[in-house]
Amino acid sequence: MIPELGHYALVLALALGLMQAVAPMIGAYTRDAALMRLANSTALMQFFFVAFSFAALTVSYVTSDFSVANVFENSHSMMPLIYKMSSVWGNHEGSMLLWVLILSLFGAMVAAFGANLPATLKAHVLAVQSWIACAFYLFILLTSNPFLRMAEAPLEGRDLNPILQDPGLAIHPPLLYIGYVGFSIAFSFAIAALIDGRIDAAWARWVRPWTLAAWIFLTLGIAMGSYWAYYTLGWGGFWFWDPVENASLMPWLAGTALLHSAVVMEKRNALKVWTILLAILTFSLSLIGTFLVRSGVLTSVHSFASDPTRGVFILIILVFFIGGSLSLFAWRAPLLKQGGLFAPISRESALVFNNLFLTTACLTVFVGTLYPLALEAFTGAKISVGAPFFNLTFGPLFVALMFVMPFGPLLAWKRGDALGVAQRLMAAFGVGLAAIAATFAVQGGQAILAPFGVGLAFFVMAGSLVDLAERTALFRGPLATSRMRAAGLPRSVWGTAVAHFGLAVTLLGIIGAASWGTERILSLKPTQTVSLSGYELTFDGLVQQSGPNYQAQVAKFTVRSGGVPVAVMEPAKRNFSSRSMTTNEAALLTRGAGQLYLSLGDAEPDGSLAIRLYYKPLVMLIWLGAVVMMLGGGLSLSDRRLRVGAPKPAKKPATKPTLQPAE
Amino acid sequence: MTRKQRRLILIGSSLGVLAIAAALILNAMNDSIVFFNSPTDIAEKHIAPGTRIRVGGLVKPGSVQRGENLNIRFEVTDGKTDVPVRFQGIVPDLFREGQGVVTEGKLEAGAIVADMVLAKHDERYMPREVVDALKKSGRWEEEAGQTSGGTPR
Secondary structure, three states: HHHHHHHHHHHHHHHHHHHHHHHHHHHHHHOHHHHHHHHHHHHHHHHHHHHHHHHHHOOOOOOOOOOOOHHHHHHHHHHOOHHHHOOOOOOOHHHHHHHHHHHHHHHHHHHHOOOOOOHHHHHHHHHHHHHHHHHHHHHHHOOOOOOOOOEEEEEEEOOOOOOOOOOOHHHHHHHHHEEEHHHHHHHHHHHHHHHHOOOOOHHHHHHHHHHHHHHHHHHHHHHHHHHHHHHOOOOOOOOOOOOOHHHHHHHHHHHHHHHHHHHHHHHHHOHHHHHHHHHHOOOOOHHHHHHHOOOOOOOOOOOOOOOHHHHHHHHHHHHHHHHHHHHHHHHHHHHHHOOOOOOOOHHHHHHHHHHHHHHHHHHHHHHHHHHHHHHHHHHEEEEEOOHHHHHHHHHHHHHHHHHOOOOHHHHHOOOOOHHHHHHOOOHHHHHHHHHHHHHHHHHHHOOHHHHHHHHHHHHHHHHEEEEEEHHOOOOOHHHHHHHHHHHHOOHHHHHHHHHHHHHHHHHHHHHHHHHHHHEEEEEEEEOOEEEOOEEEEEEEHHHEEEEEOOOOEEEEEEEEOOOOEEEEOEEEEEEOOOOOOEEEEEEEEOOOOOEEEEEEEOOOOOEEEEEEEEOOOOOHHHHHHHHHHHHHHHHHOOOOOHHOOOOOOOHHHHHHHOOOOOO | OOOHHHHHHHHHHHHHHHHHHHHHHHHHHHHHEEEEEEHHHHHOOOOOOOOEEEEEEEOOOOOOOOOOEEEEEEEEEEEEEEEEEEEEEOOOOOOOHHHHHHHEEEEEEOEEEEEEEEEEOOOOOEEEEEHHEEEEEEEHHHHHOOOOOOOOO
16 A cells, blocks of 8 residues: 555645646736745645655665565565665665655755745745756656555565675765766756746856755765775775766866856856856756666666666756757847956956866866767777776866866955965965975885875965965964954855865875875685785685674684784675675775775685785875865865845955955 | 957857867877777778777687686687687676677787787676677677566566
């Protein structure tokens, strides 16, 4: 009964969605306030019904109701509860249900918290949001129904893919989807603005918090996915430039550009048309990502099952929304009035530069991801585009972007003084050069590019500190004044500095792990010892353990540093008989920001065991940096000026100058 | 400066960046793209020795030989042609005889000296490249390939 109710709730959500897709637009056209207000209740009810539907599927999983085909295919009665719950989205149908759950949640949030939006704008936004929702409700109901029953209920399920039986599954997809789907709000606002034919700085102020929230979740989701791949795949790699990873990176790059261009629009009323276009592109890239991952065009852990009708359906959704929105853009964008002027050297220009490089970097990822698909479709030749391609294209663009990054926040709006900013950044240059010299001194000439990367990272970190120091007049007056100015700084200024700092921290981690990592791949007999980067690992032996739904072979290694035991590492192999599949559980030992990484290969007939041992210096900084970026985003999000309806911040002129870089 | 001049600067620099990106992409395309081949392709096409290629197919049953220092030799087959592969290191967990595999490495005297061996992520699926290679050689059975989950019986 419960699955049928879930199914029915989804159909009801579709019916409400169709209503919401049409009624508010008619209301906005005829200035009928009642029709426009209708969207508020339908948006909330849609969320209620989708949540109900999602809960129904979750109940089916938790109670191991194998009469539901989806549960039978992807669950097992012996699985721990957390995996039963997370396997709801560990399959195609359920993950699409999660997608629409988040979509309807965002719609409901606009309805609930958008009280101070102009009525027609809100009506249009909710209508557009509902078009997207309806497309995906139809997709689920017509091609990917998770509630289908089996004629006869089997006694046991076929188990979840063991690679997915990991806490990562509980966290990574929801975070990523909140990010992907969150950009739908920016999209809906952009379409609504185009329909209205009117856009102003207030629009950017409404869009920015939504984009920022989506960006924060996407950042965390990507970082989480990267860490999951790192510890679960057993190669110690943290980014593979896999098409599926690229599918999440592209919306992130476009979304980051959108965040920055929305600032220009909010503050200076410029770049309107471009911001609208970016909002459309960012969500389009999210849709393309969904298409790539869900259509079966690509083969990876993420493509659960390929069914051509699904691919075609998503392709239709894609063509409709991307094609439709871009046509609307071409038609209506010329109506939008151009905004403020700015000189080639100014804060605006720096942000334009940021946008130019981020979107170009996004383009290179797009080409690298889709070119092989296009080539195969047209010529039949199969190629693989891997890390070397992206290192050669994406790498240089990002280096240029990061080099200019510290200049941006220090430049004045409208007309900046490049020389003055360079002078103020002298200290940061010094820190960067010192870092280059120090790195060369420590490592010698082994990895030529690494010291320059370290220098760049330190330059950016120091640059964001200089920005804060300049604004608070640190070291130039009494400390008390600085403290007061620091308290008066808008949170978004702190957010900028922290997020930029975080990106540099990530860069440092990437350089450390990629340039100075060491590895040993060998086979060991019990009691033998292997040493790597100052650590000695002794193989103590293999033990068998049994888990809830698997048998594990656990190898015990004692780790010594300078003869002193520091830890025991226990990498394992888990054998899941339900799918006759083995997973590799690497053992990680965090030492400072570096990690020892040990994963098992096959046991050989003579009793020896193949192992992969890596030492990855600074590797934790990659994810720590992402967390710092997220904190920066959070600080910006908490800026009171972004809380629409909050009193205007400039109640006394004293806080005004802090918006400008301190002279 | 007039609005027009500023716009020109903006458009000019955008085009500049795009041109740089295009140059980077074309350059990288030349150097770092790897073509996928089936074993039969290797036999039929004349691929220069030392070229980096990807080969996909099934691990030929009975061909796996493990040697000292984690050296492993096996043959990849599409049912028509076999290609010997040498690899040093640890092969993936799902590497088994008779199962789909994709290897990447340099072609040397008709054999692949691989530095990468990929197997499938899941016992239900076959790398698509392998499926296509098998289809081309006529060894693909539609039935066996369509056990993808999600459909009610």
